[in-house]
Amino acid sequence: MRYYRTIEDGTARLVARDGEKAYDLTAAREGLDSFAALANVADVLGTGIDGVVEGLTADAPLLDAESVVARAAMPAVPDEVWAAGVTYQVSSDAREEESGRGEIYQGVFEGDRPEIFFKATASRTVGPGEKVGIRGDSDWDVPEPELAVVVHRGDIVGYTVGNDMSSRSIEGDNPLYLPQAKIYDRCCAIGPAIASPATVGDPQNVELSMRIERDGETMFDDSTSTSNLVRSPEELVSYLNRHNETPELAVLLTGTSLVPEEFTLAEGDEIAIGIENVGRLENRVTTV
Numbered sequence: 552m553r554y555y556r557t558i559e560d561g562t563a564r565l566v567a568r569d570g571e572k573a574y575d576l577t578a579a580r581e582g583l584d585s586f587a588a589l590a591n592v593a594d595v596l597g598t599g600i601d602g603v604v605e606g607l608t609a610d611a612p613l614l615d616a617e618s619v620v621a622r623a624a625m626p627a628v629p630d631e632v633w634a635a636g637v638t639y640q641v642s643s644d645a646r647e648e649e650s651g652r653g654e655i656y657q658g659v660f661e662g663d664r665p666e667i668f669f670k671a672t673a674s675r676t677v678g679p680g681e682k683v684g685i686r687g688d689s690d691w692d693v694p695e696p697e698l699a700v701v702v703h704r705g706d707i708v709g710y711t712v713g714n715d716m717s718s719r720s721i722e723g724d725n726p727l728y729l730p731q732a733k734i735y736d737r738c739c740a741i742g743p744a745i746a747s748p749a750t751v752g753d754p755q756n757v758e759l760s761m762r763i764e765r766d767g768e769t770m771f772d773d774s775t776s777t778s779n780l781v782r783s784p785e786e787l788v789s790y791l792n793r794h795n796e797t798p799e800l801a802v803l804l805t806g807t808s809l810v811p812e813e814f815t816l817a818e819g820d821e822i823a824i825g826i827e828n829v830g831r832l833e834n835r836v837t838t839v
Contacts, residue, residue, distance in 0.1 A: 552601050553744040553830065554586050554709070555623045565589060566619050567604045567611075568744070573619045574611035576604065583607075586627040586745055587800045590703040600708060601747045620830075623743040625678025626711055627701065630798030632676055632739050634697075634715050635787045636666040638806030639779050655726060665782050667790050668729065670715060670804060671739040679832055683716050684737030684839035685816050691720035692816045695807035696761040696824040698754060698777055700784045701745050702801045705792045707784060709745040710754060712824050712832040713804040716740070736839040741802060746829045754784050757827040761809045764821045771811045779808050 555566045555573075563584045564577040577584045583592070593600045637659040659666045677683060685692040699713030716739060722732035751757065760774035784805055791803055816822075820836040 552604060552750055553746045554589070554600070554626060555619050555744050556586065556626050557619060557622045558624050563624075566614060567608075568616055568619065569608075571616050573614040573616040574604070574608050575614050576607055576611055579607045579611035586701070586709075587703070590708050590800070593708070594704060599747065599749065601749055620743060623679050625676065625681075626742050626745045627800060627802075628673050629676065629701075629741075629800050629802040630673065631669070632671040632673075632741070632802045632804070633791055634668055634670040634733070634804040635782070635806045636668065638665065638782050638787070639808035640781075660781070665787055665790055667787070667803075668733065670733055675734065675736060676739045676741060677737055677834065678741065679743040679834070681740070681834060682737060682837040683714060683740050683822065683834045684735060684837055685716065685818075686718050686721070686735055687838050689718035689720050689732075690815065691723070692716070692718050693811055693814065694761065694763070694816065694822045694824070695804075696759055696809050696826075697804040697807050698757070698759065698780075698784075698826055698829075699741055700754075700788060700803045700805060702788055702791070702797065702803055704799060705788075705797055707748065707788055709747050710751045710784075710826075710829055711741050711745045711802070712743070712826050712829055713802065714740040714822065714824055714832060714834065715804050715807065737837065739804075740832060740834050742830070742832050744830045751828045755780050757829070758825075759809065759827070760825045762823045763811065763814075763816070764823075765817060765819070770820070771814060773809055775808045777805075777808075780805060782806075 695715040
């Protein structure tokens with residue numbers, strides 16, 4: 552199943568979509584108004600989130616599935632967003648190009664320890680249909696489409712689409728500028744839904760695509776597979792959890808393998824990122 556969050560009259564509602572059927576879980580059980588609440592119930596019962604929902608569908612009113620998708624907000628409000636870098640060879644090559652310090656990034660790509668860095672707070676993260684940001688003091692900005700892992704109390708409970716907005720010019724000046732290149736207003740987008748592990752299947756065997764349009768013209772359109780991901784989501788999450796008390800609900804971006812070359816985003820650009828079995832995340836660009 553895939554899980555959506557909608558906001559109606561200022562009130563959040565949790566919706567489960569199974570094929571063409573969409574179930575209003577909040578109407579079925581009072582207090583079940585967020586993905587975190589659902590994950591808590593599953594944790595207490597010792598079962599998967601889909602197992603909890605299967606017991607609720609008989610009491611949940613049916614909604615129009617297309618309307619739910621059109622009104623989808625950020626599917627969960629994560630306490631923290633983290634990210635992994637240099638998990639694809641193409642990412643290592645791109646960072647070498649931008650910085651001229653290839654040995655640093657190749658060492659991470661081939662090393663035992665992955666690169667894990669803090670990406671965003673909830674206030675810096677946006678959902679589908681909202682604007683993502685490019686920094687006003689950067690002249691080379693790109694989106695980074697990524698499979699995002701949803702982590703509840705240290706365990707993987709689902710997957711969503713992530714966009715790790717990045718300033719390649721700032722990071723390229725010096726690797727120590729990474730936090731400024733990555734963390735700023737509207738620097739991250741997730742959504743439109745959270746897909747359960749059973750729905751995604753093998754997370755290292757799904758298609759990932761990205762399309763960028765400017766004034767109706769396609770500036771970038773390409774796809775790849777997460778089969779090129781050299782570290783499993785489980786390995787990345789294990790490093791996130793090491794000697795680090797993660798919050799109840801976190802999101803971990805797993806890295807990118809679609810890197811637009813000789814291109815920088817501009818105000819008004821439209822970004823669409825799709826991941827097989829998960830969904831399609833669409834955002835417009837603004838300068839922050």
